[in-house]
Amino acid sequence: MADALDRLSATARSSIDEINANLSVYTGFRDLFVARAGELYAYGTIGGELRGKLDETLKLKIFDPVPMYRGLYVQLISLFERSVASAIIAHVQRIDKTSTRFSDLPEPFRNQYIRSSGGLLGYYGQGSVDGVSFDFDNLLGGLSASFGDGEKKRLVGEVFTTRLGNVTPDRLIRLFEALSLPEPFSDAFGKLAPIQSWTGTRKAREAANESRKRLSAGIERRNQIVHGAIGEAVIEVSDVEQTGEMVFALLEGLILLIRENEFW
Numbered sequence: 001m002a003d004a005l006d007r008l009s010a011t012a013r014s015s016i017d018e019i020n021a022n023l024s025v026y027t028g029f030r031d032l033f034v035a036r037a038g039e040l041y042a043y044g045t046i047g048g049e050l051r052g053k054l055d056e057t058l059k060l061k062i063f064d065p066v067p068m069y070r071g072l073y074v075q076l077i078s079l080f081e082r083s084v085a086s087a088i089i090a091h092v093q094r095i096d097k098t099s100t101r102f103s104d105l106p107e108p109f110r111n112q113y114i115r116s117s118g119g120l121l122g123y124y125g126q127g128s129v130d131g132v133s134f135d136f137d138n139l140l141g142g143l144s145a146s147f148g149d150g151e152k153k154r155l156v157g158e159v160f161t162t163r164l165g166n167v168t169p170d171r172l173i174r175l176f177e178a179l180s181l182p183e184p185f186s187d188a189f190g191k192l193a194p195i196q197s198w199t200g201t202r203k204a205r206e207a208a209n210e211s212r213k214r215l216s217a218g219i220e221r222r223n224q225i226v227h228g229a230i231g232e233a234v235i236e237v238s239d240v241e242q243t244g245e246m247v248f249a250l251l252e253g254l255i256l257l258i259r260e261n262e263f264w
Contacts (some may be wrong), residue, residue, distance in 0.1 A: 004090040005155045005255045012083050012251055021071050023237055026065070069235040070225045073243055077222040080247040083176075084254060089157030091179065091258050096155040102146040112178040116159040117143055129162050166219050169212045172254070182257045185212040192256050198249030211253070214246055220257040 105113075111254040117139060123129045124136050135158075142154040160178065164171060168258055172184045182188055189195060190208030225235075 092157030
């Protein structure tokens with residue numbers, strides 16, 4: 001389990017670093033070749049092909065970087081949501097590997113698993129869930145093996161994540177509760193080192209409240225962008241950088257909560 005979560009954390013960190021690197025390259029390019037073009041021309045040694053390329057580069061003065069920032073912002077929030085889903089699936093897979101029979105699992109988990117599976121099977125005739133491809137045969141096979149209560153039980157983690165939608169604080173809380181995991185945005189969550197370091201406070205309640213507030217704002221702004229309310233979603237370089245910090249801190253905190261719950 002730890003290995004799967006370690007890989008997930010490393011992948012998220014790599015993706016965020018790549019986005020930050022792209023930002024650095026772009027801002028460095030504009031600072032050097034666009035904002036300081038007059039100084040380059042003043043050297044007098046620029047001519048021929050090089051001068052022509054600089055002339056072409058200066059046309060980028062009219063390029064508004066905000067749409068690019070918005071795209072990176074949306075990418076970061078989507079990364080967070082995919083990472084949360086992957087962490088939950090990894091947790092369910094661990095439950096599957098470390099338990100024998102379906103009846104051995106805690107009753108709250110069993111009940112929630114059945115309810116979530118039933119909700120997905122309601123889409124069986126459509127071949128997908130809200131337009132998203134889903135392997136119904138895999139779920140049906142897993143349910144058959146699990147309900148037989150033999151030693152070939154098979155759990156499908158996607159039953160908890162396929163219809164998750166926007167990973168808002170309230171949905172995160174409900175999701176973790178369904179899996180009998182510690183509550184996100186509780187005082188215990190606010191005591192975690194990644195959360196306190198990111199929010200800048202060592203007061204557990206303040207750190208938890210601030211993390212919840214920032215995630216809500218991030219999800220709302222992402223939704224404004226993707227639904228076309230771009231006038232309300234002005235994005236700067238700092239917004240992208242801070243969102244990357246948020247994504248990684250929250251993901252690290254949630255992974256710690258999952259690791260605390262290894263009683264299966």
